[in-house]
Amino acid sequence: MSEEETVEINEMVIKCPACGVDGIATSIMKEIEIPHFGKVLETTIQCKKCGFKHSDVISLEQNEPAKYTLKISEETLSVRVVRSQSATVSIPEIGVKVEPGPKSEGYVTNVEGMLTRFEGAVIKALNLFDDEVSQTNAKNTLSQIRELIKGNGTATLIIDDPFGQSNIVSDDVVISEIPEEELKHLKTGFSHIEDN
Numbered sequence: 001m002s003e004e005e006t007v008e009i010n011e012m013v014i015k016c017p018a019c020g021v022d023g024i025a026t027s028i029m030k031e032i033e034i035p036h037f038g039k040v041l042e043t044t045i046q047c048k049k050c051g052f053k054h055s056d057v058i059s060l061e062q063n064e065p066a067k068y069t070l071k072i073s074e075e076t077l078s079v080r081v082v083r084s085q086s087a088t089v090s091i092p093e094i095g096v097k098v099e100p101g102p103k104s105e106g107y108v109t110n111v112e113g114m115l116t117r118f119e120g121a122v123i124k125a126l127n128l129f130d131d132e133v134s135q136t137n138a139k140n141t142l143s144q145i146r147e148l149i150k151g152n153g154t155a156t157l158i159i160d161d162p163f164g165q166s167n168i169v170s171d172d173v174v175i176s177e178i179p180e181e182e183l184k185h186l187k188t189g190f191s192h193i194e195d196n
């Protein structure tokens with residue numbers, strides 16, 4: 001998080017989108033300049049009354065729908081990742097996937113931070129499903145993620161963004177078109193179906 005530069009901060013008191021109380025929730029906007037990528041606008045809404053918190057990032061650069069593929073390894077753990085609300089993030093070798101939904105958030109992180117988020121999601125699943133098969137699968141997934149965080153082994157990080165708002169900022173990233181057939185099945189986060 002060190003090399004990026006925050007160029008503008010705008011703080012407002014708003015009506016909370018969750019509880020509707022006026023004058024308590026804040027909306028903080030930051031314009032962040034990411035080297036070799038451009039500007040993104042990060043918005044964080046936080047309500048002290050009901051505890052609602054939501055953040056998102058919007059790229060201020062013009063982008064096409066794209067699939068970003070990066071090999072996760074010790075060398076790429078610090079690579080900057082921009083995940084917008086509309087992006088699907090997956091690591092096929094481990095079988096983990098985060099799809100956009102009404103509760104999904106956009107954020108700026110790095111590959112290690114992305115893995116830590118996956119780790120958190122798996123820990124949540126471990127507490128949710130207590131049958132033996134789910135527990136074994138989740139523990140297996142967890143140990144694979146933790147090995148990657150330690151810099152052991154490799155896997156593939158894929159970000160599919162139908163709005164091209166996401167990015168993996170590295171010379172090693174492979175940017176390709178999202179195949180038509182895949183694009184049709186990608187969730188955008190704007191449907192009414194709850195999926196996360």
Ligand SMILES: [Zn+2]
Binds near residue numbers: 019
């Ligand atoms: Zn509220």
